[in-house]
Structure formats: structure tokens, C-alpha cells
Amino acid sequence: MSATLIRENVAAAKPPRKTGSLLVVPSVVVLLLWMIVPLVMTLWFSFQYYNLVNPEVSGFAGRDNYEFLVTDPDFWVSLRNTMTLLISVLVITVGLGTLLAVLFDQPFPGQKIARVLAISPFFVMPTVSALIWKNLLMHPIYGVLGAVALAFGLQPVDWFASYPLAAVIAIVSWEWLPFALLILLTAVQSLDHEQREAARMDGAGVVAQFFFITLPHLSRAISVVVMIETIFLLTVFAEIFVTTSGGPGNATTNLAFLIYARALLQYDVGGASAGGVVAIILANIVAYFLVRSIARRLEV
Amino acid sequence: MATLTLRDLRKSYGPAHVIKGIDLDVLEREFVVFVGPSGCGKSTLLRMIAGLEDITSGELQIDGRRVNDVGPADRGLAMVFQSYALYPHMTVRQNMGFALRLARVPKAERDRKVNEAARILQLEPYLERRPKDLSGGQRQRVAIGRSIVRDPKVFLFDEPLSNLDAALRGQMRMELLRLHEDLNATMIYVTHDQVEAMTMADKIVVLQAGLVEQVGSPLELYHHPTNLFVAGFIGSPRMNLMPARVVEVTGSGVTVALPSGGQVTVPTSASGVRQGDTITLGVRPEGLHVDSAGQIAGEVKLVERLGGLTLLHVTSGVDLALTVQIEGSDATRAHETVHLSIDTAACHLFDKAGLALPRLVRHPMAA
Amino acid sequence: MRETVFQRVFAFVVGWGVAILLFFPIAWMVLTSFKSEVDAITPRLTFTPTLSSYAEVLSRADYLSFALNSVVVSVGGTVLALLFAIPAAYSMAFHPTQRTRGTLLWMLSTKMLPPVGVLVPIYILARDSALLDTRTVLVIMYALANLPIVVWMLFTFYKEVPKDILEAGRMDGARTVSEVWYLLLPLTLPGVASTGLLSLILCWNEAFWSLNLTTSSAAPLTAFIASFSSPQGLFFAKLSAASTMAVAPILVFGWFSQRQLVRGLTFGAVK
Numbered sequence: 037m038s039a040t041l042i043r044e045n046v047a048a049a050k051p052p053r054k055t056g057s058l059l060v061v062p063s064v065v066v067l068l069l070w071m072i073v074p075l076v077m078t079l080w081f082s083f084q085y086y087n088l089v090n091p092e093v094s095g096f097a098g099r100d101n102y103e104f105l106v107t108d109p110d111f112w113v114s115l116r117n118t119m120t121l122l123i124s125v126l127v128i129t130v131g132l133g134t135l136l137a138v139l140f141d142q143p144f145p146g147q148k149i150a151r152v153l154a155i156s157p158f159f160v161m162p163t164v165s166a167l168i169w170k171n172l173l174m175h176p177i178y179g180v181l182g183a184v185a186l187a188f189g190l191q192p193v194d195w196f197a198s199y200p201l202a203a204v205i206a207i208v209s210w211e212w213l214p215f216a217l218l219i220l221l222t223a224v225q226s227l228d229h230e231q232r233e234a235a236r237m238d239g240a241g242v243v244a245q246f247f248f249i250t251l252p253h254l255s256r257a258i259s260v261v262v263m264i265e266t267i268f269l270l271t272v273f274a275e276i277f278v279t280t281s282g283g284p285g286n287a288t289t290n291l292a293f294l295i296y297a298r299a300l301l302q303y304d305v306g307g308a309s310a311g312g313v314v315a316i317i318l319a320n321i322v323a324y325f326l327v328r329s330i331a332r333r334l335e336v
Numbered sequence: 337m338a339t340l341t342l343r344d345l346r347k348s349y350g351p352a353h354v355i356k357g358i359d360l361d362v363l364e365r366e367f368v369v370f371v372g373p374s375g376c377g378k379s380t381l382l383r384m385i386a387g388l389e390d391i392t393s394g395e396l397q398i399d400g401r402r403v404n405d406v407g408p409a410d411r412g413l414a415m416v417f418q419s420y421a422l423y424p425h426m427t428v429r430q431n432m433g434f435a436l437r438l439a440r441v442p443k444a445e446r447d448r449k450v451n452e453a454a455r456i457l458q459l460e461p462y463l464e465r466r467p468k469d470l471s472g473g474q475r476q477r478v479a480i481g482r483s484i485v486r487d488p489k490v491f492l493f494d495e496p497l498s499n500l501d502a503a504l505r506g507q508m509r510m511e512l513l514r515l516h517e518d519l520n521a522t523m524i525y526v527t528h529d530q531v532e533a534m535t536m537a538d539k540i541v542v543l544q545a546g547l548v549e550q551v552g553s554p555l556e557l558y559h560h561p562t563n564l565f566v567a568g569f570i571g572s573p574r575m576n577l578m579p580a581r582v583v584e585v586t587g588s589g590v591t592v593a594l595p596s597g598g599q600v601t602v603p604t605s606a607s608g609v610r611q612g613d614t615i616t617l618g619v620r621p622e623g624l625h626v627d628s629a630g631q632i633a634g635e636v637k638l639v640e641r642l643g644g645l646t647l648l649h650v651t652s653g654v655d656l657a658l659t660v661q662i663e664g665s666d667a668t669r670a671h672e673t674v675h676l677s678i679d680t681a682a683c684h685l686f687d688k689a690g691l692a693l694p695r696l697v698r699h700p701m702a703a
Numbered sequence: 704m705r706e707t708v709f710q711r712v713f714a715f716v717v718g719w720g721v722a723i724l725l726f727f728p729i730a731w732m733v734l735t736s737f738k739s740e741v742d743a744i745t746p747r748l749t750f751t752p753t754l755s756s757y758a759e760v761l762s763r764a765d766y767l768s769f770a771l772n773s774v775v776v777s778v779g780g781t782v783l784a785l786l787f788a789i790p791a792a793y794s795m796a797f798h799p800t801q802r803t804r805g806t807l808l809w810m811l812s813t814k815m816l817p818p819v820g821v822l823v824p825i826y827i828l829a830r831d832s833a834l835l836d837t838r839t840v841l842v843i844m845y846a847l848a849n850l851p852i853v854v855w856m857l858f859t860f861y862k863e864v865p866k867d868i869l870e871a872g873r874m875d876g877a878r879t880v881s882e883v884w885y886l887l888l889p890l891t892l893p894g895v896a897s898t899g900l901l902s903l904i905l906c907w908n909e910a911f912w913s914l915n916l917t918t919s920s921a922a923p924l925t926a927f928i929a930s931f932s933s934p935q936g937l938f939f940a941k942l943s944a945a946s947t948m949a950v951a952p953i954l955v956f957g958w959f960s961q962r963q964l965v966r967g968l969t970f971g972a973v974k
Contacts, residue, residue, distance in 0.1 A: 064791075077821075081824065154722040177744075273818075308823050329972070
């Protein structure tokens with residue numbers, strides 16, 4: 037009796053639930069393909085001699101592509117540039133972003149409009165940001181920064197000739213500071229006001245409140261910002277592509293640009309793929325921590 | 337209106353058994369309250385009746401018809417949720433009329449029913465508002481109104497008052513009772529608050545760990561709890577419990593020795609206890625009296641003056657804590673030593689397994 | 704009290720100062736777009752405003768085709784992503800299984816794959832299937848690249864629909880179809896809309912695949928603007944006019960959806 041009841045219930049309850057949970061399958065399949073196929077191909081190419089324009093270059097390369105990569109001084113320069121870019125932008129955006137988030141949390145006249153203005157750069161497409169900065173602002177003769185320098189009796193600086201990497205860092209920071217600000221501001225605003233009032237009752241001043249209440253509350257949001265920015269900053273491309281093309285020399289060549297240049301300028305698929313594998317490994321180290329930190333708060 | 341029958345109803349999530357076999361009959365127009373501590377399975381049981389949870393085994397009947405495999409939409413029941421679960425994108429009118437709209441009831445009739453429910457619940461001025469523009473009490477009414485318009489066989493309430501403040505809760509309690517009378521409806525009401533259970537129910541079902549501990553009218557549970565759990569759960573302040581030893585068993589009662597010395601004879605049947613057994617004596621706060629000739633001496637630790645009534649918290653001996661209910665006019669103060677006498681007719685005895693020894697005389701209010 | 708007044712003045716001055724500083728390049732770009740080419744190369748505030756740069760950019764037939772490409776690939780990529788993501792997010796939010804959590808995190812991790820890491824195979828696959836410089840390849844790439852974010856964002860919106868409301872609906876007699884139509888759809892429409900908006904913004908501004916997979920016929924505005932980087936294309940006013948037109952719509956979208964963007968960009972970790 038009870039056995040048939042159970043079976044009936046299972047039969048009655050299960051089918052709709054099953055179809056419901058199957059709706060996720062198409063997305064899983066395309067993402068699986070999107071992940072596996074290029075990944076396997078990159079790995080495969082990285083062990084091949086393969087030139088896009090010269091079909092005579094072919095065959096198994098063994099470790100050659102990797103050996104060529106690590107013995108190429110450009111590779112190490114690009115790694116160094118990648119890390120310099122990454123760390124500088126992170127320090128600037130997260131540091132300033134945190135301070136500005138606290139600032140924009142204070143009520144002041146026109147705060148909403150000021151906030152909208154401040155986060156606007158994030159919505160500007162990278163190619164536009166880069167060209168505006170390069171031509172309208174940083175150009176030694178026609179740029180605003182040069183005019184300002186002259187007004188102060190200083191010599192205008194040719195940013196992209198003298199400090200190319202710093203110039204790229206400035207542009208990328210300008211793009212990502214609003215992102216950090218937006219995220220951190222949202223996090224600051226979720227801070228329970230009673231908590232801060234309790235701290236004030238306990239005698240905490242503005243600075244103490246920031247370090248003992250606000251900053252700990254922000255730690256999670258900061259780590260998320262750091263990791264998401266890292267994912268994107270490891271592969272900054274368009275800004276370099278339109279401003280310096282990696283130069284002068286290799287001064288602004290990062291890993292992303294190096295791979296692009298290998299593949300689509302020198303047609304060396306094998307070498308580019310070996311670089312790609314390195315990029316994937318780098319990103320995965322970050323991704324591991326990001327996914328873990330998000331997993332902790334995920335409720336399903 | 338309808339009857340509801342539960343036969344050996346069970347629910348498990350994998351290896352975890354939540355409802356462990358419940359039999360219950362809900363009569364026509366009865367107001368039945370499921371009460372128990374959190375996690376006892378009372379909400380799960382209600383949701384099984386509603387059709388929101390599968391029934392693992394057993395049988396659920398509405399008006400004698402098996403409905404285990406009937407979906408919630410087709411059982412003809414209405415439910416009021418703890419969170420009210422109003423549709424935030426609909427006006428009060430649309431919220432209340434939603435079920436009728438789904439049932440393709442003509443608009444004119446729909447409006448008539450919604451207006452009628454709004455009138456009963458004094459919601460007429462709010463019909464075009466959205467839930468977010470209503471107060472907690474008003475939302476509560478809308479949730480009730482939503483179930484009224486459907487004219488359901490049975491109303492189900494899942495802790496509907498727990499999100500209201502104390503004053504509003506008392507008021508809504510009265511309104512629900514009035515509604516029950518006006519609508520002549522069968523209602524099942526889940527709560528963890530024994531005051532709600534006592535004041536509203538025709539029949540209380542005390543649940544613990546997925547099992548029914550006792551079913552009965554409020555005063556039946558109050559005066560004749562069948563076990564220690566019910567005795568402790570029903571009644572506020574709680575029943576005083578003290579260990580005692582059986583001295584003598586006769587046809588007119590069981591005589592026990594108190595820890596503080598002295599003896600009392602409680603009019604219960606022996607029910608298997610023998611001389612020398614340890615036993616638990618239970619007496620409600622109103623069964624203890626300050627009496628200079630009383631057998632129990634103790635120090636008053638705390639006095640709670642409620643106005644008409646006063647509660648004394650007395651410690652007797654090393655660690656026997658007793659609550660005594662006295663008149664508000666009594667001048668006993670904290671840190672005084674008092675003597676307490678026990679009203680033997682109001683005493684309960686519980687054997688080692690926690691089961692009550694049946695009292696020889698039924699309380700007149702608990703027929 | 705004095706402290707709060709000081710704080711307010713400080714917040715006002717620094718807040719507006721920072722805002723103006725950060726917005727300055729955009730403002731300057733808009734300003735320059737109304738200059739003549741001659742005025743444009745002198746960084747001055749006084750000039751005779753003219754629409755000649757806009758007229759010139761717009762009169763180039765290809766500008767409109769670039770803009771059209773941007774619209775098509777952004778909308779196409781977003782719609783395609785939503786088509787896959789809506790059922791997936793619905794399924795995981797309302798019919799979770801033991802694997803749901805793992806699936807969500809795995810989807811997130813696919814977003815971590817750096818595009819340069821797979822540039823070579825994608826380029827070769829696109830070349831071999833004759834998809835280089837087509838809108839199709841960008842639509843596919845954008846849909847795939849944004850799918851994890853879109854699924855996640857929708858998932859967090861769906862998760863916010865209280866279970867009680869759906870159960871109340873079932874008690875009221877709603878079956879699957881009426882549940883979706885009368886309850887889920889109206890309740891989650893704002894969420895779907897802001898998810899779509901985020902996806903649009905990300906697609907519109909995407910500048911890796913558009914630069915590498917298109918050359919002319921399918922190139923969107925990101926690639927078109929990049930063509931100004933060559934020295935012979937150094938026309939500041941026209942660059943500014945073209946940029947202003949390329950940026951303006953998305954900037955307005957962005958302003959209106961700040962809060963929802965946070966959720967999408969942080970995978971629901973910050974709300």
C-alpha cells in the first residue's frame with residue numbers, strides 16, 4: 037500500500053521538476069564547448085610548428101615554442117610590463133576608490149550628480165578613452181596637459197615618448213577607478229549606520245571609524261574588486277593597440293599585446309599559443325581565489 | 337465547509353523523517369491550532385495539507401476524498417502565509433481577485449466578492465494601493481482577504497500574526513475569531529505561541545518532533561495534559577515541576593513525599609506506580625498559595641507585579657525554583673521567606689516516562 | 704556640530720572636485736567635437752561652435768555602417784545570451800539540484816578565461832568557417848563571453864522572488880503557464896531588463912574581439928574609432944565628434960543602471 041503510494045507521489049512530483057532543472061543544459065553545453073575547444077586547441081598549437089602564411093612550417097615542436105618564449109627577452113619584458121600595469125592600476129584604483137567611496141557616502145549638495153559624473157569614464161569604450169587621452173589631453177603640443185604645464189611655466193611632457201607605460205597606466209586607471217568607486221560605494225552604503233553610531237558612542241573618531249568599522253566591512257568588496265580588475269588588467273589590449281602599439285620598442289608590450297603580435301603580425305601560431313597558455317595559467321591563479329571568495333557567499 | 341482527515345501521514349527528506357505518522361480528524365467549522373516548538377514539523381504538516389509539500393506516505397482526505405496527488409490549485413484550500421506573500425506588482429484589488437481571475441470568474445462577480453471581502457476586513461479605502469504602500473496590519477488583512485474571496489473549503493494559516501507587534505497581534509486574534517464565526521469556516525492555524533493556541537482554538541494539536549503529543553480543547557490540555565511535554569508547553573507561566581517519591585497508593589489517590597518535606601495526596605489513579613517510585617509532581621502557579629501553615633518554605637527571589645496579578649519567583653531548598661501566582665493586592669516583597677501550600681486538586685503526577693497519571697476527577701471546564 | 708559642518712564642506716569640495724576631474728576628459732571631448740579642426744588643436748575654451756565635424760563624420764557613409772554594426776552585434780549578442788541564460792537561470796533558481804551550486808561556480812570560472820589565451824584558436828576557427836569580419840562571429844563571441852555574467856545576474860534576480868509568493872500563486876490556482884505569465888514575468892522583468900542593459904553596455908564597449916576578428920565590413924564603432932590612431936587620421940575634432948556619438952548612448956544607459964550594474968559586475972557578491 038504505502039509502496040504504491042510512494043511510487044505514485046514520485047511519479048506525480050518528479051517530471052515537472054526534472055524538466056525545470058534540465059533548462060540549464062543548453063547553457064552548460066555551449067559554455068563547455070566555449071571553454072574546452074579553444075583551450076585544447078591552444079594547448080595543441082603550443083606544441084606545433086604552425087605559421088599562418090607559411091604552410092611549410094609544420095609538425096610537432098615539442099618544447100620548442102616554450103623554450104623560444106622563455107629565451108625571448110621580449111617575453112620577460114612583457115611579463116614585467118603586465119605586472120607593472122596590473123599592480124599600479126590596482127593600487128591607484130582600489131586606494132583612491134576606497135577613499136572616494138567613503139567621501140561619496142557623505143551627504144553633500146549635488147552628491148548624486150557628482151557621483152554620476154565620477155563613474156562615467158567606466159562606460160566609455162576603451163578605444164575612445166585611449167585616443168582622447170593620447171590626443172586631446174596628453175599630446176605635447178595640442179594637449180590640455182601641455183597647455184596647463186605651459187601656464188605654470190613648465191616644459192610640456194611628451195608622455196607617450198618619455199613615459200609610455202605610465203601614460204598607459206594613467207588611461208587604464210581612469211577607466212577602472214570609477215568601477216572600483218561604484219562597487220565600493222555600494223558596499224559602503226550597505227554598512228549598518230547603527231554600527232557606526234555604536235562606534236561613535238564608544239568614542240571612535242572619523243579615522244578610527246574608517247579603520248575599525250568601514251575598512252573591515254569593505255574587505256570583501258575590495259577583494260572582489262581586486263580580483264575582477266586583475267582578470268581584466270592581465271589582458272589590457274585595446275588601450276595599447278591604439279596608443280603605442282606596444283612601443284616605443286617593447287616599452288608598453290604586455291602579454292596580451294605580445295600574443296597578438298606573435299599571432300596576427302608575425303603569424304607564429306605556435307609561439308602565440310605558448311604565450312596564451314601562460315596567460316591562461318596566470319588568470320587561473322587569480323580565478324581560483326575569486327571563485328572561492330564568491331562561493332563562500334553563494335546561497336543556492 | 338469541509339472535513340479533513342489525516343491517516344498515518346508521513347514526510348521524509350531522504351533519510352530525515354520530519355513527520356512521523358500523524359492521525360487527525362478536523363471537523364466541519366472547527367478552528368484547529370497546530371502548536372509546538374520551532375522545528376516540530378507543524379508548518380511542514382500544514383504545507384502537506386496545502387499541497388505545497390509532497391506526502392511521503394499515508395493518506396490525506398478532504399470531505400472523504402483522497403487528495404494526496406491533487407495539486408495545491410485543485411484542493412480548494414486557501415492559505416495565509418507568515419510573510420503574507422502578497423503579489424507586489426498588483427493592487428490590493430488585484431491581489432484579492434487573482435484566484436478568481438485564474439478561475440475565470442466573470443469580472444462583475446469578481447468585483448462583488450472582492451468588495452464584500454474588503455468590507456468585512458475594512459480594506460475598502462485601500463483597494464487601489466499596492467502592498468508596499470500598506471502597513472503590516474493592512475497587508476495581513478489583504479492576505480486574509482485574498483483567501484476569503486475564494487470561499488475555500490478550509491483556511492490554512494501559517495503563523496500569520498508573528499510579524500505584527502504585540503498590540504496589533506491581540507487585535508487580529510479577535511478579528512480572526514470573529515471571522516471564523518461569521519464565515520462558519522473550517523480553519524487550521526499554525527503557531528508557536530501557546531497563547532494564540534489557547535485563545536483561538538476549538539481543538540489544539542500539540543506537536544513535537546513530527547509526532548502528535550496530544551489533541552484536545554484548550555482547557556483539556558491545560559487541566560489534563562497527558563505528558564510532561566504538554567504540561568510544560570501549555571500554560572504561561574509554566575507549570576512548576578518538582579521531584580517527589582511515592583509514599584502510598586490508594587483508591588482515592590497517590591500520596592507523595594515532597595523534597596522540602598511533608599506529603600500531599602493527589603487524586604489520580606495509580607496507573608502502575610508503586611510505593612518508593614520517584615515521580616514528578618506538577619502544579620501550576622495558581623495551585624500554590626502563600627500560607628503560613630504551608631509545607632514548602634522558600635525565599636522570594638523576584639516579584640513580578642502585573643497589576644491584577646502578581647508572580648512570585650521563589651527558591652525552595654537548594655535549587656527548586658517555583659512560580660507562584662497571587663493577588664495583585666498581596667504585599668509580599670522580594671527576599672522575604674514565605675511558606676507555600678499546595679492545592680492538591682490542582683496537582684499533576686507524571687511517571688518516569690513522563691506520562692501523566694490520569695486524574696480521578698475531570699475538571700468541569702475540560703469535559 | 705562644527706565637525707559635521709566642516710565634514711560637509713570638505714565632502715562637497717572634494718567630491719565635486721574629484722567628479723569634475725574624472726569627468727573632464729569626457730567633457731573636453733564633447734567640447735572639442737564642436738570645434739573646427741583648427742580650433743581643436745589649440746587647447747582653449749573660447750571658440751566658435753560648429754557642427755561641421757559631426758556633419759563630416761556622418762556624411763561618411765561608412766560611419767553609419769559602423770554604428771549599425773555596433774547596434775546589431777550588441778543587440779544580437781545580448782539577445783542570444785538572454786535566450787540561453789533565461790531558461791538556465793530560471794532552472795537553477797527555481798529547480799535547484801545538488802549540482803546547481805557547482806554549475807554556477809563553473810560558469811563563473813569560464814569568464815576567467817583570458818581572451819588572449821584563446822585568440823589563436825578562435826581566429827583560426829573563424830577563418831576556417833569563413834566568419835572573419837562578419838557580424839555573426841561577433842554576435843557569437845559576445846553572447847558566449849557574456850553568458851556567465853548574464854546567467855549570474857538573472858539568477859540573483861530570480862533568487863529574490865520570494866518562494867512564498869509563488870506558493871501563494873499555486874494556492875490561488877496558478878499552474879506553470881499562469882505562474883510564469885502572471886507572476887514570474889512581471890516580477891522579474893526589471894531584472895531581465897537591467898541584465899540586458901549591462902550586456903548591451905559590455906558588448907558595445909568590447910574592444911578585443913572586435914579589433915581582432917573584424918577589419919571593415921563588420922567592424923563596430925570600437926574598431927572604427929581605433930582607425931583614428933593612425934597618424935594620418937589625426938583630426939581631433941572629427942575624432943571627438945565620432946567618439947561623442949559612439950559613447951553618448953551607452954553613457955546614458957550606464958547612468959540609469961548603476962546599481963544593477965554592481966550586482967552584475969560582481970556576480971552578486973556586492974549588492
